[in-house]
Amino acid sequence: MPEVLTAPRVITGDGTVTGDGTVTGGGTVTGGAVVIGDRTVDWAGPAEALPAEYAALPRTDYPGSTIMPGLIDSHVHLGFDGGPNPAARMRGETDEQQLVLMLRSARELLGVGVTTARDLGARAYLDVVVRDAIAGGLARGPRMVVAARPITVTGGHCWFMGGEADSEDDLRRMVRTHHKHGADLIKVMSTGGFMTTGSAPWYAQFTSAQLAVIVEEAGRVDKPVAAHAHGIEGIRRAVEAGVSTLEHCSFVTETNERRFDEALAARIAERKIFVCPTINVNAPYVAKLTGIAVGEHLMAMHEMGVRIITGTDAGIDNTPHHQYVGALEYLVSLGFQPGEVLAMATTEAAAALGVGAITGRLAPGYDADLIVVDGDPRTDIAVLGKLHRVIARGRDYRPDSGRFDVSAPGTPFAAPGHSVDLRLLTEATRRRQA
Numbered sequence: 001m002p003e004v005l006t007a008p009r010v011i012t013g014d015g016t017v018t019g020d021g022t023v024t025g026g027g028t029v030t031g032g033a034v035v036i037g038d039r040t041v042d043w044a045g046p047a048e049a050l051p052a053e054y055a056a057l058p059r060t061d062y063p064g065s066t067i068m069p070g071l072i073d074s075h076v077h078l079g080f081d082g083g084p085n086p087a088a089r090m091r092g093e094t095d096e097q098q099l100v101l102m103l104r105s106a107r108e109l110l111g112v113g114v115t116t117a118r119d120l121g122a123r124a125y126l127d128v129v130v131r132d133a134i135a136g137g138l139a140r141g142p143r144m145v146v147a148a149r150p151i152t153v154t155g156g157h158c159w160f161m162g163g164e165a166d167s168e169d170d171l172r173r174m175v176r177t178h179h180k181h182g183a184d185l186i187k188v189m190s191t192g193g194f195m196t197t198g199s200a201p202w203y204a205q206f207t208s209a210q211l212a213v214i215v216e217e218a219g220r221v222d223k224p225v226a227a228h229a230h231g232i233e234g235i236r237r238a239v240e241a242g243v244s245t246l247e248h249c250s251f252v253t254e255t256n257e258r259r260f261d262e263a264l265a266a267r268i269a270e271r272k273i274f275v276c277p278t279i280n281v282n283a284p285y286v287a288k289l290t291g292i293a294v295g296e297h298l299m300a301m302h303e304m305g306v307r308i309i310t311g312t313d314a315g316i317d318n319t320p321h322h323q324y325v326g327a328l329e330y331l332v333s334l335g336f337q338p339g340e341v342l343a344m345a346t347t348e349a350a351a352a353l354g355v356g357a358i359t360g361r362l363a364p365g366y367d368a369d370l371i372v373v374d375g376d377p378r379t380d381i382a383v384l385g386k387l388h389r390v391i392a393r394g395r396d397y398r399p400d401s402g403r404f405d406v407s408a409p410g411t412p413f414a415a416p417g418h419s420v421d422l423r424l425l426t427e428a429t430r431r432r433q434a
């Protein structure tokens, strides 16, 4: 039902993103109003300039608050439960059980103000089913952008999601099958990872030529490619293949140390590839375990003009879907300005996900994806946890039962019994075995 919302601050996201990725202009209206139509934003601007045609609409004032675009989590797994061993649960569940879990995860995300999320790895095209159910009003959740089964080598990272492919023919067939079943993008595991036995983050899983085949075949059906890449060699190959986003991008060496590669970062900037560093509430614990100051790499990339977006890998070990805001707080603690982090979580993420023309801003014609928060997130990012309203595609969402403690600190990894192999995080001497 059409409505006018007012607040002392309306962040429209209309700032211009410059070449080096910084947002100018602020895009904030003081004493603002937003007119929500059936599904879209009909108008946004200073309340005193509200056009007469909207004057008779129901109006809700939010003194002391900020109205802003809904948040975007650019990297989630609805099929992982965010508990101590999500990979074991996924492997032990039927597709039907997975579907129920995924619907719960989606509701949790929406309940904390995430109105768009990109699922980068699920089984059996269940993410396509969930995306369409939400879009069709059968279920509540964020707008989903989905990658289906991540393409990986036989026995490679997350092989249990069903995306094993090795030869050029296999790779083309996998991309075409994903297209046939309705995936929005292609995810490829360019390197191994931390949570698959027999896999390691520094292995480059595919050759440059194989990655290029995936990008070419995906391009033929107009789909971007997201590359999971921890190891430097796997990052380099993905960059040269022309992927659209790099996930993690953690500069792991063949001896499992971290070494920022300035030339490679410059190439990432030059090729205009977005980086989703998957910072989440567990990041402080990982930093402590590994002694790695992830912030320095991120800040260096940011200063070199690499466009960074927010994504949490929600669902992996001890990373519940409702702790999204804690990840943004951590980014601020690393030295980013709150305004920069807000842009990474809205306009920049929308651009990276290919939905920048429909969400991430409050402007006429954009989907009415917005949140109302108590306070000013440009000075205190934590107020994103104090939600008055969550509206997704024009529909209000009320969380099922109270509020999650979205600012609760993450739970440290507690070996044993976790998906994540702690040795892979902490041992810097293991030799490459491939």
Ligand SMILES: [Zn+2]
Residues within 6 Å of the ligand: 075, 076, 077, 120, 121, 313
């Ligand atoms: Zn992931």
